[in-house]
Amino acid sequence: MNRRLFIQQASLFTITLASAKILSACSSTNADNSNSASNSAIKEINFGVLSTESQANQKPIWEPFAAAMSKEVGIPIKPFYVTQYAAVIEAMRFGKVQAAWLGGKSYIEAAKVAEAEAFAQVVSKDGTRGYYSHLIANKDNPITAEAKAVGGDQYVIKNAANLTFAFNEPNSTSGFLVPSYYIFTKNNVDPKTAFKRLVFAGNHEACALAVANKQVDVATVSNEALNRLEKTNPTARQKIEIIWQSPLIPSDPIVYRQDLPADIKQKLQNFFYNYKDAKIIEPFGISGFVKAEDKTWHTIRELEIAKKIQETQAKDNLSEKEKQQKIAELNQQLKEIQLN
Structure with a gap:
């Protein structure tokens, strides 16, 4: 997707939770820590699955995928099914979920309040990194x-x-x-x-x-x-x-909590960057995953800010001075995102 096109479209109309340290005992800042030390602390990983459809439809495609992930990481990976987007964010916030497949907007919120960090991105069947x-x-x-x-x-x-x-x-x-x-x-x-x-x-x-x-x-x-x-x-x-x-939307991020041990993060990265079993991933309607970072979803942040600018301009309960002050703050946020 042309990121600048998203920015221009959004800008045309502007004229302008602390996370509970449940995993802290098993966190590691040293990538060379032994696997046995980390794995003895983390017995399993709950992987957040968003409810884009019913759980009954999700289980048959998620259970084989989670089994393959478990084999790579070396500890059980359990799908954590939720009924609302906010539920997986809250679960990650309080350490009940350690990794997840999120949407762009839910990832931005999870990055704010749940120590979520994107490390991979979904690739569509046609090779694009977006959807509609x-x-x-x-x-x-x-x-x-x-x-x-x-x-x-x-x-x-x-x-x-x-x-x-x-x-x-x-x-x-x-x-x-x-x-x-x-x-x-x-x-x-x-x-x-x-x-x-x-x-x-x-x-x-x-x-x-x-x-x-x-x-x-x-x-x-x-x-x-x-x-x-x-x-x-x-x-x-x-x-x-x-x-x-x-317009094209950046495809979904795969995320983990920042305080996961470094060796577990590496194993999750290895799995998502290299997993190619078409029989397992075909039901997801994708071709695989690629490496990604937080800024990949800046376009979603820009849309949210541009939307807030429009809403501020339309508010009748704010004075012109208050509107301009709020819009200036939002435009500054937009500028900071675009510089990163």
Whole structure:
């Protein structure tokens, strides 16, 4: 993805928890510490799995992957399934989860409060390091043809008062942050008050099924979730039409807590950088993983800041001086990110 394009798009509209040291007894700052010393302290690793769909659908693809990871690292790796994005962040914050597969927005929050550090990034089947957010509607819904004709984002903005709409949940990148910014913030629309009914479905699968079952008119979902739905519920997928696609979003980060022992970090890196068993990773809809660092997800930080700038400009309860002061602070944050 062209990072600068993301920055420019965001900037056009600007004119501008302390973590409990549960693992401290087994932390190591020396990469040469013996494996036996570290492994005697850490008996297993809980690996956070975000609820992009139901746990029943996740287990068959996650258990073989976790088994392969366990073999490489030398200690049991147990998938830690959660029902909300915030749950894995809180679990990592308090040391109940030591590593995780996060989304961009949830990683940024985890880096702030849970000592999360990104070390790898997902690579899509086509070799790209990104994915898309979509607006979807039911093919049989009378709105769908017109929405596709005029552009789903513009149709939703113009007809929001007559529509029911579902976001994923507030910590979702593709299910909330990206569509929220590109569709609503840029058009000075508050989705909380714009729709006939607004719901947070909780995960991508729930959003897709809400549309397929005609429970809502329009919902957000990622292209990856739609690809999974083709396999887990092809009947539902056939009922869904894409009416809008976002710019490319940086693909998901793989993270661990900063206080993991150095040898455990190295073994996790070795696994993710080199694992190529297509039979195991194909169900994830990816081709593998590559080395990554924190700044890979700066574009998500930039989007959040640009969104805050737009929201500040629209606030009626702030004086012009207060608005300018807050916007200046946000622009400084944006500048600092862009310099890193």
